[in-house]
Structure formats: structure tokens, C-alpha cells
Amino acid sequence: MESVKGNLLEKINSPADLKKLSKSELKNVCKELRDYIIDVVSTNPGHFGASLGVVELTVALHYVYNTPYDQLIWDVGHQAYGHKILTGRRDNFDTNRKYKGLSGFPKRSESPYDAFGVGHSSTSISAALGMAIASRIKNENDRKVVAVIGDGAMTGGMAFEALNNAGGENADLLVILNDNNMAIDPSVGGLNKYLLNISKSDTYNRFKHDVWEGLGKLDGIGRKTRAFIQKNQHALKNMLLKENNLFEAFNFRYFGPVDGHDVQYLTEVLEDLREIPGPKLLHLITQKGKGFPFAEKDQIKWHAPGIFDKETGEIHRCNCEAEMAPKFQNVFGETLVELAEQNEKIVGITPAMPTGCSMNQMIKQMPHRAFDVGIAEQHAVTFSAGLAAQGMVPFCNIYSTFMQRAYDQVIHDVAIQKLHVIFCLDRGGLVGEDGPTHHGVFDIAYMRTVPNMIVSAPMDEVDLRNLMYTAQLDENAQPFSIRYPRGCGIKPDWKQAFEKIEIGKGRKISDGNDVAILTIGKSGIFALDAVKSLASENISAAHYDLRFVKPLDEELLTEVFTKFDKVVTVEDGAIQGGFGSAILEFMAAKGYSARIKLLGIPDHFIEHGTTEDLYKECGIDTNGIKKGVLDILGK
Numbered sequence: 001m002e003s004v005k006g007n008l009l010e011k012i013n014s015p016a017d018l019k020k021l022s023k024s025e026l027k028n029v030c031k032e033l034r035d036y037i038i039d040v041v042s043t044n045p046g047h048f049g050a051s052l053g054v055v056e057l058t059v060a061l062h063y064v065y066n067t068p069y070d071q072l073i074w075d076v077g078h079q080a081y082g083h084k085i086l087t088g089r090r091d092n093f094d095t096n097r098k099y100k101g102l103s104g105f106p107k108r109s110e111s112p113y114d115a116f117g118v119g120h121s122s123t124s125i126s127a128a129l130g131m132a133i134a135s136r137i138k139n140e141n142d143r144k145v146v147a148v149i150g151d152g153a154m155t156g157g158m159a160f161e162a163l164n165n166a167g168g169e170n171a172d173l174l175v176i177l178n179d180n181n182m183a184i185d186p187s188v189g190g191l192n193k194y195l196l197n198i199s200k201s202d203t204y205n206r207f208k209h210d211v212w213e214g215l216g217k218l219d220g221i222g223r224k225t226r227a228f229i230q231k232n233q234h235a236l237k238n239m240l241l242k243e244n245n246l247f248e249a250f251n252f253r254y255f256g257p258v259d260g261h262d263v264q265y266l267t268e269v270l271e272d273l274r275e276i277p278g279p280k281l282l283h284l285i286t287q288k289g290k291g292f293p294f295a296e297k298d299q300i301k302w303h304a305p306g307i308f309d310k311e312t313g314e315i316h317r318c319n320c321e322a323e324m325a326p327k328f329q330n331v332f333g334e335t336l337v338e339l340a341e342q343n344e345k346i347v348g349i350t351p352a353m354p355t356g357c358s359m360n361q362m363i364k365q366m367p368h369r370a371f372d373v374g375i376a377e378q379h380a381v382t383f384s385a386g387l388a389a390q391g392m393v394p395f396c397n398i399y400s401t402f403m404q405r406a407y408d409q410v411i412h413d414v415a416i417q418k419l420h421v422i423f424c425l426d427r428g429g430l431v432g433e434d435g436p437t438h439h440g441v442f443d444i445a446y447m448r449t450v451p452n453m454i455v456s457a458p459m460d461e462v463d464l465r466n467l468m469y470t471a472q473l474d475e476n477a478q479p480f481s482i483r484y485p486r487g488c489g490i491k492p493d494w495k496q497a498f499e500k501i502e503i504g505k506g507r508k509i510s511d512g513n514d515v516a517i518l519t520i521g522k523s524g525i526f527a528l529d530a531v532k533s534l535a536s537e538n539i540s541a542a543h544y545d546l547r548f549v550k551p552l553d554e555e556l557l558t559e560v561f562t563k564f565d566k567v568v569t570v571e572d573g574a575i576q577g578g579f580g581s582a583i584l585e586f587m588a589a590k591g592y593s594a595r596i597k598l599l600g601i602p603d604h605f606i607e608h609g610t611t612e613d614l615y616k617e618c619g620i621d622t623n624g625i626k627k628g629v630l631d632i633l634g635k
């Protein structure tokens with residue numbers, strides 16, 4: 001447990017303690033809080049740069065607002081470590097993201113200060129509006145609600161749906177746009193250009209700053225005049241900027257841009273804004289990684305760096321890379337470039353995860369054929385459909401969990417029209433410390449129900465490459481999904497010549513007589529070891545890697561159900577409607593009868609922890625598979 005340095009933070013067990021301090025002490029609180037976040041995250045890895053960027057905002061918000069009565073919603077929530085530390089979780093913050101420890105994101109069940117559970121982007125304004133309207137209905141007129149949303153999250157369509165509705169309702173809420181010109185990678189799109197223009201517009205800012213500073217020197221009258229300016233600043237801005245402010249077009253009063261690292265100034269601004277009714281947007285300019293030079297300098301790497309040395313900035317590499325087994329994402333990234341070099345119709349699309357999915361390689365080498373569309377999964381899918389409708393072959397890479405956002409677009413815009421879009425669902429399966437908001441465990445079920453969709457999952461990196469190669473062939477011009485896990489595979493020698501895979505074809509990995517183990521995707525790797533362990537107990541288990549969930553390899557399954565009357569299926573995915581369900585459907589349709597055990601994710605949300613902890617909890621690791629076989633054999 002890292003010890004808190006300095007004597008202010010160690011006395012803050014809730015925002016009530018913070019409020020006892022004078023404004024002049026807040027700067028020191030920020031320093032201690034920032035140092036504590038650096039200390040803990042350097043040894044207990046998690047999201048990093050984002051929390052450092054909102055230290056001052058976090059202190060100012062809990063100083064001015066009456067949390068938890070006033071409600072504070074953090075968009076995505078990866079920047080809420082300071083919020084957690086100030087709201088009674090300082091002493092157990094070292095359990096952040098650990099199995100049975102604190103969640104890495106705000107979570108209603110964890111604290112009354114966590115007004116809304118987050119993890120997926122762009123939800124905060126909608127949730128805040130719901131709370132504001134509820135307060136209005138309940139006549140809780142003194143209750144305030146604040147949504148803190150980043151410039152990246154603001155590119156999510158849902159944010160604009162909420163702005164529109166909030167403006168129409170004339171709801172009393174404050175949206176704080178935390179603009180650091182970064183998502184995980186640099187922010188993209190027209191909104192980014194617009195925000196840069198506002199932030200850099202000298203005319204307005206110079207006037208604003210000079211007048212504001214001048215007024216600051218006059219206490220009483222200064223405050224009142226400042227409040228007057230704030231109340232009427234949109235007219236002032238229009239006059240000076242002679243342009244309609246995007247947010248005011250949604251009937252929001254726009255305030256800013258304001259320095260997000262001046263805690264005293266921020267506190268005063270928030271005190272004024274708290275008393276102004278109606279929809280308001282405060283535009284803050286912050287720096288991701290603020291106060292930690294390595295993170296300020298390389299904001300992408302320090303979004304979630306892993307374990308690091310806080311003195312030298314050296315980041316420890318994850319084990320698998322040390323063992324030279326590549327990450328699945330890197331195999332995807334390199335293979336995509338290789339295929340694009342030989343097929344000029346190939347284009348790449350990622351909704352704001354170029355580094356996360358390794359499409360940054362294609363973006364760098366072929367900038368006219370690879371697109372980061374912002375945090376906009378629904379748009380990414382239909383943008384891909386448009387590309388395919390004109391003969392391109394889009395590789396649309398979306399994390400399995402984030403693809404949940406775009407399910408209708410997959411059906412309505414791609415599958416019904418049977419367009420040749422290749423969905424690469426990275427992070428398929430349990431992802432570990434990000435927990436239930438990020439586990440990609442529903443994609444097998446949700447993709448296999450879609451007509452015209454080919455659903456596949458490689459067991460290793462060689463098969464990932466060959467599935468990608470197969471998917472882009474003209475003969476397979478239809479919707480195609482390939483799901484693969486976070487982290488590393490098992491094949492250091494993965495870079496082999498492409499081999500076409502027959503659609504729907506699975507493979508027998510090893511023969512056996514007592515039981516058949518059927519796996520899909522990375523679960524097959526655990527089955528390899530389970531078969532060996534069972535053999536040492538004289539149990540002969542056959543292992544089949546089905547490779548496709550749809551279409552199923554009916555020839556292989558006929559062999560299985562002809563030979564075996566005991567079958568175990570394994571998937572890193574929801575059992576309900578998943579791979580095992582597909583096998584049951586096959587059995588029923590063909591009239592086979594066998595004892596069958598389905599191993600996978602049970603019908604509840606799996607919390608956070610290491611993937612080892614979680615695979616064990618779900619019984620889909622080597623020991624879990626072995627136990628499943630022993631159970632079905634009655635041993």
C-alpha cells in the first residue's frame with residue numbers, strides 16, 4: 001500500500017473534509033492527489049494519463065458541489081481515480097482493478113458518489129439528463145447534476161442525441177467538456193478542428209481574459225460583474241466571434257474555454273455556474289498526463305502504460321511479449337497491411353482504437369485507405385457498408401464489447417444487403433481488469449443469429465491470418481466476422497504463407513475414445529493442456545477445434561456424434577446462445593443423443609480481475625475443462 005505524501009490528502013476521507021479547507025490550500029491538495037495517483041498506478045497498472053489530466057477539475061467539483069446529493073457522472077470513467085480517492089476510497093485504492101477489489105470505473109454498487117456506472121463512452125450526458133429531469137419531477141430544485149465528458153467521448157453520436165434532448169428540455173445540468181485534444185490516440189474529425197478553433201481564437205480569449213482578470217481584482221462588484229458576463233457571455237461571444245457556437249445551437253449556454261489546471265479559478269467558475277439555471281456547457285482545456293512529464297510527452301503510450309518506474313519512466317513489458325508470442329492485435333495489424341498491399345480494394349476502419357487494435361500500422365503506411373472515425377461504432381459499421389457497396393473490402397475492427405453499440409447497423413446496413421464487410425472483433429472473450437463493461441462475451445451469440453453472416457474464431461495467430469486472408473477473397477464476398485482475444489497467442493512463428501480455409505471447416509486436433517472436447521477460438525489452447533492432463537490419468541479425450549460457429553462443420557460433427565456419447569463444448573463467451581448452443585441445435589436437428597456439457601460464461605456479469613482469475617472462476621481454463629470432462633465421465 002503506497003503511503004500518502006503530505007498531510008492534506010491523508011485527512012480527506014470525503015468531500016466534506018475537502019470543503020473544510022481554504023481555496024488557497026486546494027493547490028496543495030491537487031499536488032498530493034496527483035502524486036498519489038502516480039505512486040499507486042506505477043505499481044498497480046490501470047488507466048493513467050486521463051486521471052492526471054482532471055486532478056484540478058476533480059478537486060474543484062467536489063469542493064463546490066454537494067456530492068453525492070449533487071450528482072457527478074464521468075464519461076467513460078477511466079479518468080475517475082482522483083474522484084475515487086477523494087470519496088472514501090483512498091486507503092483501498094491499491095485494490096483498483098484487482099480481483100474482488102475496486103472497479104477501474106465508477107460503479108453505483110461501489111459508492112454513493114458513483115452516480116452512474118460507466119466504461120463505454122458517450123453515455124454521461126444522457127444519464128445526467130435523466131437525473132436532471134427526475135430531480136425536476138421530484139421538485140428537488142437545489143439538486144445539481146454534472147456530466148464530465150472528454151473531447152473524444154464527445155465524438156460519440158449518443159452525446160449529440162443527449163445535447164439535443166437536453167437543450168429541448170431546457171434541463172438544469174452542467175456538461176463539462178474536458179478538451180485535451182486526445183482520445184486514446186489523437187482526437188479526430190470536424191469537432192476536433194472546431195474545438196481547436198474556439199480554443200485558439202485570440203480575439204475572444206484575449207478579451208475574455210483581460211476583462212475577467214481585471215474584474216478579478218475587484219472583489220464584490222467584480223464577482224457580480226463576472227457572473228453577469230458569464231450569464232450573457234454567449235451574446236458577447238457571438239458579437240466578438242461573429243459565429244454561432246455549436247453548443248449554443250443546442251440551446252446550451254457555452255462558457256469557456258477555461259484553463260482546466262487552475263484549481264482556484266475553476267472553483268470560482270463552478271461556483272458561478274452552479275447558480276445559473278438551464279443547460280450549460282463549460283469548455284475546459286486540459287493536458288492528458290498533466291504533471292508527469294513522460295505522460296505529457298507520449299500521451300498514447302501513457303493512456304494505460306502498465307507497470308512503470310516513476311523515476312525513469314521505464315514501462316515493464318507484458319510477459320507474453322517477452323516470450324516472443326505476439327499479441328493477436330499485432331498479428332491483425334501486420335496481416336492487414338500485408339493483405340492491403342496485395343489487394344487494393346482493402347480498406348481499414350477503426351472507431352478510435354487505432355493503437356488498441358494495431359490498425360495504426362495501416363493508418364501510418366496507407367493513410368488514404370485506413371480511417372479512424374472517432375468513437376463512433378454505429379457510424380463505423382455503416383461507413384464500412386457504404387465502402388463495400390462501392391466495391392471496397394472493408395476490414396472493420398471493433399472491440400467485441402464496443403460492437404454491441406452497432407448491432408442494428410450490422411443487421412440493417414450490412415447483412416440484409418449481404419455486403420462484403422469483414423468484422424474483426426478484437427478483445428473477444430474475457431478481457432480481465434476492465435471488467436464487465438469491457439468483456440467481449442456476447443459476440444458469438446449476437447453474431448451467429450444474423451443471416452448471411454459467417455462467424456469464425458481462430459485458435460491461434462496462424463489461423464487468424466488465414467481467416468483474414470480467406471475473408472477478403474472475392475469468392476467469400478459476404479459479411480464475415482472473426483473474433484479473437486486480448487493479449488498473446490502461442491505461435492512465435494506465426495508469419496507463415498497464407499492458406500485459404502474452406503468456409504465452415506473445423507479440424508480434429510487430437511484423437512481419443514472416452515470423450516470429445518469441442519472448442520472455438522482461444523479456448524482450444526486450454527484444451528490442449530487439458531487433454532494432456534487427462535491422458536496422464538488414462539482418460540482418452542479427443543479434441544476438435546470447430547473454427548467456425550456458422551456455418552458449422554457438419555461432417556466433423558457427424559463424426560463426433562457417431563463416435564462419442566459424451567461431449568464437452570468450451571467457449572470464452574456466453575453459454576446462452578453461443579457456440580455450445582449451436583452444437584445443441586445441431587444435435588437436435590440431426591437426432592443425435594449424447595450427454596453434453598457446455599462450458600463458458602454463465603448467465604451473470606463477470607467482474608474484473610486477471611484473465612487467469614476469471615477463466616478459473618468460469619471453469620474454462622485447463623483445470624476447468626478437465627473438471628468438466630471428469631464430471632461428464634462420472635469420475
Ligand SMILES: Cc1ncc(C[n+]2csc(CCOP(=O)(O)OP(=O)(O)O)c2C)c(N)n1
Nearest residue numbers: 050119120121150151152153182183184352
Ligand atoms: C463505446 C466506446 N468506444 C471506445 C472506447 C475506448 N476508449 C476508452 S477511453 C477512449 C478515449 C476517450 O477520449 P476522451 O473522452 O477525450 O477522454 P481522455 O482519455 O482524453 O481523457 C476510448 C476511445 C470506449 N470506452 N467506449
Ligand SMILES: CC(=O)[C@@H](O)[C@H](O)COP(=O)(O)O
Nearest residue numbers: 076078119304356427434486
Ligand atoms: C477505457 C477504455 O475503454 C479503454 O482504454 C480500454 O480499457 C482499452 O482496452 P485495452 O487495454 O484492451 O486496449
Ligand SMILES: [Mg+2]
Nearest residue numbers: 150151152182
Ligand atoms: Mg480527450
